[in-house]
Amino acid sequence: MSAVSDTRQLLAPRPKGGIVQSARDSLVVARRNLIRMTRIPEMILFGVIQPVMFVVLFTYVFGGSINIPGAPPGSASAYKEFLMAGIFAQTVTFATAGAGAGIADDMHKGLIDRFRSLPMARGAVLTGRTLADLVQTAVTLAVLAVVALLVGWRTHENIGKVLAGFGLLLLLGYAFTWIGALIGLSVRTPEAATSGGLIWLFPLTFISNAFVPVDGMPRFLQYVAEWNPFSATVAAARDLFGNTIEGVPKSVTGAWPMEHPVWASLIWSVLIILAFRTLAVRKYRRAD
Amino acid sequence: MPGAIYAEGLVKTFGDVKALDGVDLDVPEGTVLGLLGPNGAGKTTAVRCLTTLLTPDRGRAVVAGIDVLKHPNEVRRSIGLSGQFAAVDEYLTGRENLQMVGQLYQMKAKEAKARAGELLDRFNLADAADRPSKTYSGGMRRRLDLAAALVVSPPVMFMDEPTTGLDPRNRQQLWEVIQELVSGGTTLLLTTQYLEEADHLAHDICVVDHGRVIARGTSDQLKAQTGGERVEVVVHEREDIAPAEEILRGLGKGEVAVEAHTRKLTVPVSGGAKLLAEVIRELDTRGVEIDDIGLRRPTLDDVFISLTGHVAEAPSNGENGGNGASGADAEAKEDAK
Numbered sequence: 044m045s046a047v048s049d050t051r052q053l054l055a056p057r058p059k060g061g062i063v064q065s066a067r068d069s070l071v072v073a074r075r076n077l078i079r080m081t082r083i084p085e086m087i088l089f090g091v092i093q094p095v096m097f098v099v100l101f102t103y104v105f106g107g108s109i110n111i112p113g114a115p116p117g118s119a120s121a122y123k124e125f126l127m128a129g130i131f132a133q134t135v136t137f138a139t140a141g142a143g144a145g146i147a148d149d150m151h152k153g154l155i156d157r158f159r160s161l162p163m164a165r166g167a168v169l170t171g172r173t174l175a176d177l178v179q180t181a182v183t184l185a186v187l188a189v190v191a192l193l194v195g196w197r198t199h200e201n202i203g204k205v206l207a208g209f210g211l212l213l214l215l216g217y218a219f220t221w222i223g224a225l226i227g228l229s230v231r232t233p234e235a236a237t238s239g240g241l242i243w244l245f246p247l248t249f250i251s252n253a254f255v256p257v258d259g260m261p262r263f264l265q266y267v268a269e270w271n272p273f274s275a276t277v278a279a280a281r282d283l284f285g286n287t288i289e290g291v292p293k294s295v296t297g298a299w300p301m302e303h304p305v306w307a308s309l310i311w312s313v314l315i316i317l318a319f320r321t322l323a324v325r326k327y328r329r330a331d
Numbered sequence: 332m333p334g335a336i337y338a339e340g341l342v343k344t345f346g347d348v349k350a351l352d353g354v355d356l357d358v359p360e361g362t363v364l365g366l367l368g369p370n371g372a373g374k375t376t377a378v379r380c381l382t383t384l385l386t387p388d389r390g391r392a393v394v395a396g397i398d399v400l401k402h403p404n405e406v407r408r409s410i411g412l413s414g415q416f417a418a419v420d421e422y423l424t425g426r427e428n429l430q431m432v433g434q435l436y437q438m439k440a441k442e443a444k445a446r447a448g449e450l451l452d453r454f455n456l457a458d459a460a461d462r463p464s465k466t467y468s469g470g471m472r473r474r475l476d477l478a479a480a481l482v483v484s485p486p487v488m489f490m491d492e493p494t495t496g497l498d499p500r501n502r503q504q505l506w507e508v509i510q511e512l513v514s515g516g517t518t519l520l521l522t523t524q525y526l527e528e529a530d531h532l533a534h535d536i537c538v539v540d541h542g543r544v545i546a547r548g549t550s551d552q553l554k555a556q557t558g559g560e561r562v563e564v565v566v567h568e569r570e571d572i573a574p575a576e577e578i579l580r581g582l583g584k585g586e587v588a589v590e591a592h593t594r595k596l597t598v599p600v601s602g603g604a605k606l607l608a609e610v611i612r613e614l615d616t617r618g619v620e621i622d623d624i625g626l627r628r629p630t631l632d633d634v635f636i637s638l639t640g641h642v643a644e645a646p647s648n649g650e651n652g653g654n655g656a657s658g659a660d661a662e663a664k665e666d667a668k
Contacts, residue, residue, distance in 0.1 A: 157432070
């Protein structure tokens, strides 16, 4: 091994601080996570296969038995239109588990310690991770949309509205990765982060308007479902895709988020990001 | 004037465990301090406090002239960290890892890239530079880890058990790298479970047990306390004990300890292998038949026995002490999460 001792002193440049450094550091970390993802392609693959299975199973298994208000009883095509926004929304929220497991793994392996010993922006490790997850979610969503089109799903609005619908879905997914980040920092192992990141998503996504109309639920659950942040995005996407049936009331309980789903979806997602980003970054700083 | 690494009365408690119980350290600029102790002694906790990863409950620390508690981000610019808890990303290549660390030290992308190439050459990793570090051998990974700590040339370096789990050849190699590094004027604090390692690399040694520094001094001073090298002989017959004892008394430097039931004799010596050969020749000349003979260097256990009167509680002197995945140091770290 040749000379290790440096004659030339190379000191770390003074951190600039502020939003510029934050953004730059976040992108460096995001890049790292994206490189990682390409090196573990099976993770992306499984991430895509699962929702594709959901699309196929729900469409063909439940499709003929669920009545959509305003549509002929048991209309499979009406259910397809109804279902896709729900499956899309569920898919983006599953990114929570990925973010959580990734961050728990970094903690476990000592990478978080490496990062914390560097003069980098404090939130950048988590922001970088969530941004990389957002990219992965977008890829998954694109594949899923193609599959949905293949099984007969159609949009009935202009391209701008359709893209806005996907935008709201991605925003929800991004918000949920911050919940995942907090879970990842709070548990000891990647395995715990995966199950901890998934388990609460089932009641959250099922007690909603995603898979079945809330009409058939007990009154109490109808309230829960219509105020569920998740339902707001599903309703908003359905609206923007033109997958709603004219003349059918938007809400059965008169819940504000169901009457104004686009606004509700935006507000919920932004609130989740603000709250969980604050908590996660605080946890990261103190992670010892 | 305090040294490049200075700590005063560091206390850190995890639940019921007092990981640090009033640790004072002072490492003059350009010197190497070895923090020696078994798993769970508090070595890692001390390093984590000094490298801004952990906030001590009480006490004060100054690194490279900067108050660690008041200006942690300034300290981070001036330190390099390597060892059991500062890892590299196994899915990234060696080059990508170093580049990323460089950029996070706030170097420009181009600069970080050039520096990564330089370090890969220097640490004999050029051939493996574009392979994911997952495929590296243990020794290569440690070298990459060390390179990551040297992306800038930090005036102060911390290495937490840099050679734990490495085979002797790789350990030797890493020692050479570390020695070259400190010959360039870097101040280094390293933790180790191996007295031999501290002996080899450190100017001063602090022995840590239960979160306290129980002895400090140069390795010679500590060795004097622990009795240094010993020759151990197991003779074949009980009758051989007497002549063997006579020989050892002549060649050794102190009392000969005799364990009659195991036919084992032990004597402190100086002169190492050469003396061992002499002992064997003498025994042979006198016709004393032996079952076993060896030169025993003082181990961490010996230091502990002589300093504390008890054996180090965690397994401490195996060649493969694990990768910090076990042991109370790691547990203490886990607890705090």
